[in-house]
Amino acid sequence: MGNEMSPLQKHRAEYRPELPPWLQGTAVKVEYGDAAIAADGADAHVIRRAFPHTYGQRLAHFLPKTANAPDATVITEHPAVRVGVVFSGRQSPGGHNVVWGLYNAINSHNPSSELIGFLGGTDGLFAQKTLEITEEVFSSYKNQGGYYMLGRTRDQIRTTEQVKAAMTTCQALKLDALVIIGGVTSNTDAAQLAETFAESKCSTKVVGVPVTLNGDLKNQFVETTVGFDTICKVNSQLISNVCTDALSAEKYYYFIRLMGRKASHVALECxxxxxxxxxxxxxxxxxxxxxxxxxxxQICDAVQARAEKDKYHGVILIPEGLVESIPELYALLQEIHGLHDKGVFIENISSHLSPWASALFDFLPPFIRKQLLLHPESDDSAQLSQVAQQFSL
Structure with a gap:
């Protein structure tokens, strides 16, 4: 976006989101013990073993101004802090407003606090490419959605070199906290980074913010992820338009692919x-x-049933993760990824597949075979957004 804002952008920038009541007060109630961590049974044992330095931390509740909590601690001193923020993972609506809220929060407590953004996602974090976020810098990004103020990446903070680079950056810039804005993979990396920092006695605190349109990061404390509501409303409006078009033309079937890898929440909500x-x-x-x-x-039966009622049109929603949900296709992808890891050239992969996988691979249309051979993404998952959701009849 250039320096000039359109009338719509100016109008959107004037809107100020209301702060939830539970974040308006300065009283904080702190719980002690493992009860604060949402993990039961075997999961709790696994998590405790994987995160020995960060598991079982005290859980803080921000209480509203009207709350009567004599056992709560009232915070009266707010020293200046230096906080770094980075976008990681797929883009999602609301990213800029998370940064805006972060900027307002640390500055409302102490105007001398600093917010440092990393340019180009985690690559910028490793390379220490920064932008000091001020009111002037941020003014044209309020309520505009997107990640483009800082840029983003799908790279991970996972390898030993990446974790060391992140720690070096935090120590060199004297950051009190590093806020990682992203989805499941990014928040997993944030949790592991927090564990590594605690073990190394690095003073920088790591905070993960669940911002993903897939809506697949939630628990009793987080109702839904930032971006999920927006993406569902926007897509639902478009789908409704297509439904109207199908009803008007009376001769088309529309197959609409929606975001959603491991979870089909977007497709269901839409x-x-x-x-x-x-x-x-x-x-x-x-x-x-x-x-x-x-x-x-199933699809053919639905089409036939509608045709018997003289309805020759329809709309069918498909999540992009459907490919990996079909057992035989998932197994095929696992074999392909295994051959990728062994350095087998794409042109020769088919001949290295097991007999059943080779038969399934040859059964698929050529363009889908080509798409399945795309190199896996950074989290070892298939590039599902590039695979056409079509089935041979």
């Missing part, structure tokens, strides 16, 4: 808001172990 004729959920496909043939039959 289906509830827009009422398409059919929605396929990856979780149901995986739980029922449906094959490509099963899914194809």
């Amino acid at each position: 289906a509830l808001q827009s009422h398409p004729n059919m929605v396929l959920l990856g979780e149901e496909v995986a739980a029922s172990k449906l094959t490509i043939s099963d899914i194809t039959k």
Whole structure:
């Protein structure tokens, strides 16, 4: 975005989101013990073993101004802090407003506090490419959505070299905290980074903010992720337009692919808001172990049933993660990724597959075979957004 703002952008910039009541007070109630951590049974044991230095930390509740909590601690002193912030993972609506809220929070407590943004995502974090975020710098990004003020990356903070580079940056810039804004993978990295920093006695605190349109990071404390509500409303409006077009033309079937890798939350929420004729959920496909043939039959049966009622149109929603939810396709992708790791050239992968995987691979249309051979993403998952969701009848 250039220096000149459109009338719409100016109007949006004037809106000031309301701060939730639970974040308006200065009283803080602190809980002690492992009860503060949302993990039970075997999971608790696994997490405690993986995060011995950060598991079981005290949980702080911000209390509203009207709360009567005699056992709460009232914070009266707010020393100046230096906080770093980085965008990591896929872009999502609301990223800029998270930075805006962070800037307002640290400056409302102490105007001498500094917010340092890292340019270009985690690559900028490793290379110490920074931008000091001020009111003047941030003025044109309020309520504008996107990640483009700082830029983003899908790289991870996972390898030993990456973790060391992140720690070096935090120590060199004397950061009191590093805020990582991203999805499941990014918050997993944030948790591991916090553990490593605690073990190394690095004074920088690591904070993960769940910002992902997939809506797959939530618990009893986090109702949903930043961006999920926006993406569902926008997509539902578009899907409703397509439904109207299908109803008007009376001769088309629309297959709409939506975001959602491991979770089909976006597809489900959009289906509830827009009422398409059919929605396929990856979780149901995986739980029922449906094959490509099963899914194809379901779609064909629905089309036939509507045709018998003289309805020759419809809208079907498909999450991008459906490919990995189909057992035989998931197994095929695992074999392909294993051959990638062994350095087998793409041109020769088919001949290295097991007999059943080779037969399935040859059954698929050429363009889908090409898409399945794309090199995995940084988290070792398939590039599902590049794979066409089509099934051979």
